[in-house]
Amino acid sequence: MKRWILVTFVIVLSLGFATPDPAAAQCRLGVPAIKIGVQGAASGPHADYGRQIEMGSTMAIEEINAAGGILGCKLETKFMDDENKAATGVKNARYLVTEWGAHFMVGTDSSGVAMAMGPVLAELKRIHFFTHAATHRLTEDLVADKKIKEIVRVSVPVYQDAIIAALIFKDRPEIKRWATIGADYEYGYASWSMFKDTLKKYRPDVEFVAAAWSPFLTLDFSPHVSAVMAQKPDAIFSTPWAGEAVMLLRQALIQGVFDQVQVWWQAMGGSVDVLEGITSEVQKDRFKGKLWATARYIHNWPDTPENKAFNERYKKRWARFPNYSAETTYSALFIIKAAVEKSNSLDTTKVIEALKGMQIRNPGGLRVFRSEDQQFVYNVPAGRPVMDPKYPIPVLGDLRVFDAKDYYRHPPFTPVVVTK
């Protein structure tokens, strides 16, 4: 081999090694980018939640990157559809961590998917910030009891669906007979059990007279509605969500349910997609003021400049109102930012350490990290869907605001017997 070729080769090689990668050089954590794996349900009648998770995370990352990233490191995301299936969620998590190289993960809509992912996260040694999945068992059993530290929850669990409802309706002495039309999986069982437990404490006189359960992808709820109405309940506790909630409400309307009951509690009915879906019914007052709802964040609360600005940016970016999975996921990214900046590290243990004592202002209000179950504590009101001239879709009005400490369960947790 001619010597000059060899020399050139060596020079090129050494130049190549010497030239610093500009991105990695700016990044004080020594990685080309901080990678965030994002998951949610992006198909079927629940698809808007995954989409909102994606929109929330995308907007957060655009804002963080525009402001210089985290410790000079740019953020990168990859969104995957978990199809609301446990097996897909687990497979995606494995892929995101081992193949794609995620440093953190956020999202997940379904409780069933979340419970299946929990043990896998411990094995993968990556934190997943859950931003929708609501079963209390995720944080009470898997974190507080089994000590899986890779689980952090940014969104409020079924305390929101169940305990707030009990606190509101315990003061309605005329309502004595409750029935549920429940989601036929973990979320539906957990919230109904917790609702019954809480309400019984205040109101030993109430009866739980009927239950009908609808699996994922139920399109015709008329048998469920007629089955519970056969027992002449005073009030309905309903947990199907997203498109299923809209179908259920409309099918209940044409069975005249709102002439027969006093109250219909639609747990996550304060979500933007549900409010959009029932707009014409609310405009015509077809629920007769009997429909109550909450969510894990509602876009018209809290009435703060931060939240208003967030809504404005979100509407400008996506031409939609943010639903709760958008706000919780958006906020999760800023929680990651704060924790990484504090720990100056991407190491799982150090980042978890940095979360301790964290108090952070998000669009949804002040979130406080609770170490025992790694749950971010914040409050969300419940109310009745009403029209407000400032909005094209209904908002929650007649708001009942409870302090988070009054309706979150506290460690050490007494087990809730979850049954159908």
Next chain:
Amino acid sequence: MDNIAFQGLIGLSLAMYLWLISAGLTIIFGVLRIVNFAHGSLFMMGAYLAFTFYGLLGLPFWLAVLLSLLGVGLLGFVMERFFLRKIYGIDEAYQLLLTFGFILILDDAVKIIWGGVFKIPPIPAFLDGAWRMFGRPFPVYNLFIIAVGILVALGLWVLFEKTWWGRLVGATASDREMASAIGVNVPWVFSSVFAFGAMLAALGGALGIPVRVVAPGIGAAMIIQAFIITVIGGLGNLKGAFVSSLIVGIFSAYGTLFFPVFELFFIFVIMAVVLLVRPQGLFAR
């Protein structure tokens, strides 16, 4: 007693809706011997087209349903004429792959065209309301579905027993080669039957939009139930599909009333019992 009668009537409306979907699937299998997994997607397309004509363009509900049937019928014709026709002679696994491919394509197509968020148009005024039956308000919509289901059953009976096209189809179904030998244009019969089956799927989809959401993935929810019904009834047998729709619809409704804990398994229990007793289905030849 009133409650049992009321629930039975609700079950009947569930049954008649399932019948609309499984009828098309049954006819296509009976004549073409194709297990059309994309039948649920055709149902979904029916819902989306009806939503577009009625909810977006503001056409009268009936006209929207009609246009949706024509649109999906055309789609069915194209699927048969340019795709399925190529694979009749080869291994059946290819039918599975091809129809499954259509599910993926159509699911993504609707996401691209209409977006991932579910749609729900306002309920047409003539379907909004209830009649008092067995002591409670019974929805006019559910009565309407019962009526349509019965009319479709009668219509299919007349079509296949009394008309020229129906006899042509019957002859082709029982012996392709013989039909071809006596001058029946078999490829034409196949195309028309597939388009007709697609239109029945679309009818189900279109008539669902007043109370159901239109979303990607609703086809997958329907196809499983429709398949179970055709299996219970005996693949390819219309009478069987009708009876098994009645069984599944009414039993599911009573299951929800009396055994709510087992809701999830009910339809599968019915299928398992039938298959244990009559593996070929209730009405198979």
